[in-house]
Amino acid sequence: MAQHHDHGHGHDHDHHEEHEQLKVLGFWIFVVTDCVLFGTLFATYAVMMNSFAGGPTGQELFQLPGVIASTFILLTSSFTSGLAVLAMNKGNVKQLIAWLAVTGLLGLSFVVLEVTEFMHLISEGATMGTSGYWSAFYTLVGTHGLHVTLGLFWMTALIFQLKRRGITAVTRRKITNLSLYWHFLDVVWIFLFTVVYLMGVM
């Protein structure tokens, strides 16, 4: 049915702009669904908040300094991803790539810190199977961590694409979505930090 023809056309550009706008809207809706996903995980965590089944509690095991450090790292990365968008709006590819790289490195250190924390907790005897509480903890925090990790891969892919193609309607839209995603994860983390860690040690 669909025979393929390649045609260069004058109004190519408008169509692209329009299409890219469409994709930003779709991404916003995706973020809404992701909100519902995290909302459900938070609700689960709230129900499991005291289900320690005789095992260790969060209060006993959490080490706040590390978590506060990762909070600052993620907040900073959110800021640098904002700087990346500013660079993009100025049309400066090099700066854009540089800020993305900084954001990515910060994100990577966040993930490393999280893995370290998990390893510490497991060595203290708190695993997924220890109790309902720890199941909920690993699932909620881990899902966020997984989102950050996926974001890192995405960022890497975009850096390659920017190098090859520069700032076009398509890459612009991709960067916009990526930064939206990144800010969203930051907001989720703030909730997570408050509900899981701060309220956990209180």
Added chain:
Amino acid sequence: MWENIKDFASTFFVTGDPLIYGADVSIVLSMVAIVFVLTKYKKWGWLWREWLTTVDHKRIGIMYLIASLLMLFRGGVDALLMRLQLAFPNVEFLNSEHYNAIFTTHGTIMILFMAMPMMFALFNMVVPLQLGARDVAYPFLNALSFWLFMLGAMLFNLSFVIGGSPDAGWLSYPPLSQNEFSPGPGQNFYIWGIQISGIGSLATGINFIVTILKMRAPGMKLSKMPLFSWSVLSSCIMIIFAFPILTVTLALLFLDRFAGAHFFTMDGGGNPMMYLNLIWMWGHPEVYIVVVPAFGIFSEIVATFSRKKIFGYKSMVWAMMIIAVVSFFTWAHHFFTMGTSASVIAFFAISTMVVGIPTGVKVFNWLFTMYRGRISFKQPMLWTIAFIPCFVIGGATGVMLAVAPADYQYHNSYFLVAHFHQVLIGGVVFGYLAGIYYWWPKLFGFKLDEKLGKWGFWFWNIGFYVCFMPQYALGFMGMTRRYYTYGWDRGWADMNLVSTVGAFMMGIGFIFQVWQIAYSIKHGERDTTGDPWNGRTLEWSIPSPAPFYNFAVVPQVKEMDDWWATKEAKANGTYKEQPAKLEPIHMPKNSGIPFIMANFWFLVGFGFTFGWVWMAVIGFIGVFACMWARSFQYDTDYYVPVEEVRRTEASLGRVV
């Protein structure tokens, strides 16, 4: 070595039941036949180019339709097996385990792998045409959604012959669905089959919201949009809020089973009640997700076949939007009997009854659309007229179920079974069938034979009442759902036998419909006008079957039923022909990535089902590689030159 293989095979394949051996043989035979035919007629390339890689919403719609009809067949066979077992007391046709597996797969398949794809089939077949668009907002994502659904459904159905079917009920309540009580891969098939197709459904929800909000033809304000599209919008809004909950719920259940987590276990601080809450937070909106589009279909059909404008358009829109919102606040009525506090029960009882208000309003509006109209009894209209009394009774028993203290008596009894079948068959199935009959000519270029269709219609309808009315009575007699057998002493025998007869009548109705399709492919009345029903909306302004780009020229909409208004104006001689100006048409390119990626998801699901992590890892890597590859693809669309558009239109008998 040989012993090991034998051991493995005896647990891997389901053995010991003649029914299943029969299924094995027929599956192998049909696979061989398909491969043979494709090879003999050199159709592999065609299959790949035209179907497996297509991003055309109409073709995707057709594939959804075929899949859903196959699933209707499988779910229907399950139903007939159950009815055979219950036809008489003390029947030993199926044993308990087999019966449990069958009602589980019947429910899961009918809702998730029959109703959902049939709904998506109609979304895909109709919405872009009705909006005057060339495709959905994200054609690539649309294809991906389909293939995720398809591979999820295949994974689920595989459990019939490999590993064993799930048998803990269609919603798999823990603790029963935990390892302790349901060891083996059955439950994992359930989790991954639904999980994979669920991701596809979520993506479809996003896709059609954006399509409806952004892709309407110029001039089509939301207030002039056809009601079917409104119903799709309402349904998709529910999808995007409900499906993430399902994703999480299934993931948590899987973690319980796979990683020893304690979300819904009895011990370790787990809370099975949380599962009931979560699954119904998705599950209740889910039934409105499937029924609201049916409302939209009826609205289109009732106006067309009464040759009259839809009555109370605004009320209709409001009613659907209210249903979408209220549907999220009724979930606990599925477990009034949990012993929750009185105030919680009262809240959910009232909220459930409230759903009846907008629904009732819609019924009156349909009736008054017919009032002072001219009703012709073509197949789509027949199903619509049959729907009204059926759904009114089903809705009324629903309101009765919402009366919580009375629900303590109805709950989990055949009264409940009769109720939800009445709304799901009388509402959803009748609605989708009406829609399929209505839009069939647009997709395929010919009508489905009226005479055979009427046989099917009457068998379905009479069969329905014969099957389900006795079940209300059985509920009052204390018959609990999911009993695989019962004794003579209860007095349940007569009603059960009648019910079985009714079920088989519906089965005969289905056979008539299959015959009807087969017959009509050759002998069906060809649709040469593109407007076989004297329709009102834009999809009827283009030729049937619609060309791949849908509209040669994007229509300019002025009125609510724009095509009707155009026809009126032409008849009055007040129509001003706009000089059509053809432009090259921007279209998406086909892509094999959705198909390949869904297959990798299948590997993920299959691997986790059997606990083969290595296979799941391969699957994840494949999924990831597909996403990576897609991200680097920039050459994703093309232009259809004016010349080709002109040629295509001419071949369809249209001069542009």
Added chain:
Amino acid sequence: MSGGKMLRHIQFWILAVLGTVLLTGCGSEYLVLNPKGPVAETQYNLIIISTILVAVIIVPVIALTAFIVYRYRDTPGNKATYKPEWAHSTTLEVIWWIIPIVIVALLGYFTVRDIYLLKENPNKEVAPMTIQVTALDWKWMFTYPEQNIATVNHLEIPAGVPIRFQVSADAPMNSFWVPELGGQIYAMAGMATELYLQADEPGTFAGFSSNFSGEGFAKMQFNVVAKPKEEFDNWVKEVKGTTPAMTKADYEELRKPGVTDKFTYSAFPEGMFEEIVAKYGHGHDMDYVMEKLPAPAGDKSSNETSQNTQQKTESHNMPGMNHSSMNH
């Protein structure tokens, strides 16, 4: 006409209608429609009221459908009005927004009234007797804390005495249902739900397992035998004298998945039910279970208030969570 009389009157007509619908009338096999106790009676009345209220909609709508479909059919020479553009009437639409609202409001009133009613002892004049129900795979165990006896797969109760059932499970979730006496309640591990039932007259009533729990689920049916008070007391004495006592080992045997016969035991290990409930709870949660379970008879009101305050302090919005023992 007094309210009660009117209701009875309406009942008669509805029965007549239901009778036609159900083909065979309300024979004794229609357990739900033959209430044998106050709880089932309340529910039966609600069924009648709600049937009437929905019939007020159903009957006219179906009649109207038939009329319209016939009147406005598309045949040559049909003289009925044809107004293809008539698509709006505020008056009409207001009417059919209001009709269902009124019906829902009426129905809502009766519903809410009885929801609260059924949480309480249905017979204020007699102190309730407690029986503990445990759903096992796939059998029902009944323990009588006041008499210290136990039965499996059959239940004996005194007629005319409200029974306060405490229902739990040591197996997948089930539901405890005796339709002639009243509606069901879930049996769930790790918590005890509460249900009042009373048989007005002596008799034998069918009991069902009503939530699917696996392979032997269909075999989990039991009979409830209601006897006059003295006869019941005699039966208890007889049980005490003639049957063995249940030991922990017996219970462990019962717990194993399988279908069994009826059993009767002259005693059961003390606090066994509380232990079953607490088994899946832990630590401080147990206090709550203990505190709630052996509630002294007649001290219903204080129990009720504690329930209510707990409800208010609940932070979760998921129903069904508030009585969970794991939820502090």
